[in-house]
Amino acid sequence: MSAPLSLVWLQSGGCGGCTLSLLGADAPDLLATLAAANVDVLWHPSLSEASGAEARTLLADIAGGRRKVDIVCLEGSVINGPAGSGRFHMAAGTGEPMRDLVAAICARAGVVIAVGSCAAFGGITAGGDNHVEATGLSYDGTAPGGLLGPDFRGQGGLPVVNIAGCPIHPGWFTDTLLQYAAGALTREDLDEWERPLAYTAHLVHHGCARNEFYEFKASAETPGDMGCMMENLGCKGTQARADCNIRAWNGSGSCLDGNYACINCTAPGFEEPGHAFAVTPKVGGIPIGLPTDMPKAWFVALASLSKAATPKRLRENATRATPSVLPHDKRRDGK
Amino acid sequence: MSRLIVGPFNRVEGDLEVQLDVSGDAVVGARVVSPLYRGFEAMLVGKPAGDALVYAPRICGICSVSQSVAAAGALQGASGVVAPVNGHLAVNLVHAVENIADHLTHFYLFFMPDFARAVYAGEGWYAATVERFTALKGSASADFLPARTGFMALMGILAGKWPHTLAIQPGGSTRAVSRAEIARMGGMLQGFRRFLERVTFADTLENVAALASRDALLAWAEPRATTGDFARFVMLSQGLGLNQLGRTHIRHMSFGAYHDSDGHLFARGTFADGAPGPLPLNRIAEDVAHAWYQGAPAHPAAGQTRPDVSADGYSWCKAPRLDGQVAEVGALSRQLVAGHALALDCARGGANVEARVAARMLEVALVVSEMERWLAAIDPAAPFITHPIDPADGAGAGLTEAARGSLGHWLQADQGRIANYQIIAPTTWNFSPRDAAGVPGPLEQALQGAPIRTGETEPVAVQHIVRSFDPCMVCTVH
Numbered sequence: 001m002s003a004p005l006s007l008v009w010l011q012s013g014g015c016g017g018c019t020l021s022l023l024g025a026d027a028p029d030l031l032a033t034l035a036a037a038n039v040d041v042l043w044h045p046s047l048s049e050a051s052g053a054e055a056r057t058l059l060a061d062i063a064g065g066r067r068k069v070d071i072v073c074l075e076g077s078v079i080n081g082p083a084g085s086g087r088f089h090m091a092a093g094t095g096e097p098m099r100d101l102v103a104a105i106c107a108r109a110g111v112v113i114a115v116g117s118c119a120a121f122g123g124i125t126a127g128g129d130n131h132v133e134a135t136g137l138s139y140d141g142t143a144p145g146g147l148l149g150p151d152f153r154g155q156g157g158l159p160v161v162n163i164a165g166c167p168i169h170p171g172w173f174t175d176t177l178l179q180y181a182a183g184a185l186t187r188e189d190l191d192e193w194e195r196p197l198a199y200t201a202h203l204v205h206h207g208c209a210r211n212e213f214y215e216f217k218a219s220a221e222t223p224g225d226m227g228c229m230m231e232n233l234g235c236k237g238t239q240a241r242a243d244c245n246i247r248a249w250n251g252s253g254s255c256l257d258g259n260y261a262c263i264n265c266t267a268p269g270f271e272e273p274g275h276a277f278a279v280t281p282k283v284g285g286i287p288i289g290l291p292t293d294m295p296k297a298w299f300v301a302l303a304s305l306s307k308a309a310t311p312k313r314l315r316e317n318a319t320r321a322t323p324s325v326l327p328h329d330k331r332r333d334g335k
Numbered sequence: 336m337s338r339l340i341v342g343p344f345n346r347v348e349g350d351l352e353v354q355l356d357v358s359g360d361a362v363v364g365a366r367v368v369s370p371l372y373r374g375f376e377a378m379l380v381g382k383p384a385g386d387a388l389v390y391a392p393r394i395c396g397i398c399s400v401s402q403s404v405a406a407a408g409a410l411q412g413a414s415g416v417v418a419p420v421n422g423h424l425a426v427n428l429v430h431a432v433e434n435i436a437d438h439l440t441h442f443y444l445f446f447m448p449d450f451a452r453a454v455y456a457g458e459g460w461y462a463a464t465v466e467r468f469t470a471l472k473g474s475a476s477a478d479f480l481p482a483r484t485g486f487m488a489l490m491g492i493l494a495g496k497w498p499h500t501l502a503i504q505p506g507g508s509t510r511a512v513s514r515a516e517i518a519r520m521g522g523m524l525q526g527f528r529r530f531l532e533r534v535t536f537a538d539t540l541e542n543v544a545a546l547a548s549r550d551a552l553l554a555w556a557e558p559r560a561t562t563g564d565f566a567r568f569v570m571l572s573q574g575l576g577l578n579q580l581g582r583t584h585i586r587h588m589s590f591g592a593y594h595d596s597d598g599h600l601f602a603r604g605t606f607a608d609g610a611p612g613p614l615p616l617n618r619i620a621e622d623v624a625h626a627w628y629q630g631a632p633a634h635p636a637a638g639q640t641r642p643d644v645s646a647d648g649y650s651w652c653k654a655p656r657l658d659g660q661v662a663e664v665g666a667l668s669r670q671l672v673a674g675h676a677l678a679l680d681c682a683r684g685g686a687n688v689e690a691r692v693a694a695r696m697l698e699v700a701l702v703v704s705e706m707e708r709w710l711a712a713i714d715p716a717a718p719f720i721t722h723p724i725d726p727a728d729g730a731g732a733g734l735t736e737a738a739r740g741s742l743g744h745w746l747q748a749d750q751g752r753i754a755n756y757q758i759i760a761p762t763t764w765n766f767s768p769r770d771a772a773g774v775p776g777p778l779e780q781a782l783q784g785a786p787i788r789t790g791e792t793e794p795v796a797v798q799h800i801v802r803s804f805d806p807c808m809v810c811t812v813h
Contacts, residue, residue: 052793093343098371127378128379250497
């Protein structure tokens with residue numbers, strides 16, 4: 001067996017939710033994934049024994065090039081404030097801005113993985129007026145840049161791999177790790193924001209259990225209704241890039257299955273949508289956030305046609321929490 | 336006297352530094368440094384009020400549902416909407432899944448690995464503890480993670496996903512469940528009960544919940560010391576004297592846990608000097624004398640968050656005080672306020688490392704049984720949500736109990752937008768810095784007198800004391 005791939009995981013301006021989500025990985029679970037990928041976790045802030053001086057020495061050795069690291073993961077955004085000083089996150093025990101430690105360690109990495117939308121783009125931590133000056137590793141929102149700059153490449157030649165999401169689905173990380181460990185993760189496997197196509201080749205819309213309501217524009221009106229949430233409740237599933245309704249969350253779920261809207265959390269800038277998250281902005285009664293690659297006039301024409309053809313079953317059920325009309329096979333009625 | 340700086344202090348949620356003043360073989364003073372500031376309170380100002388439900392859970396990936404419950408509570412207070420019975424039951428179930436998973440994540444992944452450290456190589460239990468609890472590699476991780484994943488499948492049904500659900504609303508839950516789903520969740524809960532009774536306790540949940548004194552706990556643990564993980568802890572705690580470690584003699588507080596229209600499963604109140612007391616919510620204030628902020632002490636309903644790196648302080652954590660005094664929060668505090676006999680006896684000489692851990696495991700037994708009753712009480716034909724009325728103008732406070740203690744959100748809305756938002760999280764109480772009077776926070780007090788072994792730079796006693804609070808640093812400062 002070849003030498004294991006060493007992995008270091010760092011956290012900065014985030015909530016830790018991507019790690020907590022990852023602990024729920026299933027088939028394969030996290031420990032099986034690490035074994036299958038032949039990954040040796042040198043340090044993870046939530047999971048490793050080493051604390052204090054032992055951890056500081058390890059991280060300093062990696063930053064100084066005295067100890068090899070193959071995979072560097074950052075969870076949480078890079079914190080630059082106030083006024084560029086980085087003092088809003090000083091790495092515990094060091095008296096130095098965490099940002100500088102992250103940069104030094106990334107410079108030694110075979111590959112750098114941004115875990116979650118914060119590390120990729122700034123994410124929620126960059127919300128509001130972003131007075132903490134949060135950015136991602138190679139983006140500041142949608143602008144190329146961030147801590148490492150747009151031209152950064154890991155020693156293996158890949159740009160920062162952005163496993164965006166708030167939080168990540170555990171499978172997005174375990175798939176990426178297994179693919180990288182197999183030598184099968186290339187630039188062609190990443191999308192235009194360097195997110196793994198393994199999950200961003202899909203729209204959240206794909207596999208949504210409300211698709212029939214969408215087809216007939218039978219819309220939900222209040223939270224908890226069964227109908228499509230695009231027209232009124234802010235749902236961005238037709239634009240959002242992720243396989244959330246194909247790859248179930250926590251066994252069987254998704255945001256849509258929980259009866260609340262997709263907020264497009266894998267996209268840069270999702271944290272500032274410019275409108276209330278749970279309300280669809282409209283111009284002249286027509287939602288402004290239509291599917292991005294469909295001519296608007298066609299969408300409006302088809303929507304008015306399909307609305308006129310909406311079956312009673314969907315029209316009745318769309319504004320209810322549980323169905324009042326069920327599918328029914330008329331042959332059973334002897335007619 | 337010399338100073339030790341311990342950091343990064345890992346296996347807590349988020350980043351932490353602890354500065355210790357050491358004299359001879361003991362800690363004589365401690366300063367707890369919360370080194371990360373993210374600015375959620377400022378971020379929320381000006382947002383549509385309902386957007387708090389998107390931002391607030393993202394304060395924390397381990398107490399995400401608690402943050403949602405507090406935000407929904409604050410919006411509920413401002414709007415006056417009342418949740419139906421099913422809404423309470425569904426939200427309590429979601430909240431319980433998070434809290435119980437957190438208690439066990441703390442026990443298996445954060446707390447117990449410290450007993451596999453080489454410093455304990457001379458102990459009779461060392462080899463078995465290394466095999467069982469070594470970080471990431473011990474057999475307990477391999478047993479616990481799949482059980483946790485199976486338990487969290489309840490989230491897939493009730494909350495869509497975890498963390499960061501939007502199912503929890505001021506008027507209840509968006510997710511109605513069917514009779515078939517209730518039956519399926521009953522099976523999931525049974526699977527989790529089997530894990531707890533086979534692996535964690537080696538006994539029934541009911542027998543654990545009925546333990547009524549520390550002597551009873553020790554007698555219970557002895558025959559299970561090689562078969563149950565909690566008993567393994569109790570026996571090594573007895574050997575190491577963890578009931579003498581990390582002592583505090585301060586007031587305990589609970590905002591009340593698992594709320595329904597009749598009140599709380601675990602009562603709201605305080606506990607001091609062996610007796611329960613009232614909780615004067617209007618007497619909460621945050622002091623910033625030793626934190627990097629500008630401002631004077633204020634009740635959170637009128638509080639401000641104005642960061643200032645030039646301020647004379649040592650932490651981004653404010654110092655919340657109840658009636659001017661330090662308060663400790665957490666599972667032990669909750670069970671002391673609720674009056675559970677085991678908690679009362681274990682903390683008779685003051686809160687301590689063993690009592691804090693035992694109270695968490697006691698809650699696992701108590702709450703999982705309660706979850707079975709909540710699930711059975713859901714009426715799938717009745718509503719789960721009262722349609723929310725967005726607060727146009729008004730104030731609200733959302734008070735709840737996260738796994739690690741009391742969590743409060745204080746909201747002021749003006750014409751549908753957030754005018755002010757203040758958060759005090761459990762670890763803000765427990766890991767607070769000194770206040771204007773120089774009084775140290777609960778952890779700072781608990782660390783005084785901690786023993787230091789010869790040559791230790793990362794004193795293992797300090798590791799146990801700090802982690803016994805199950806700190807969540809990302810919540811602490813937010």
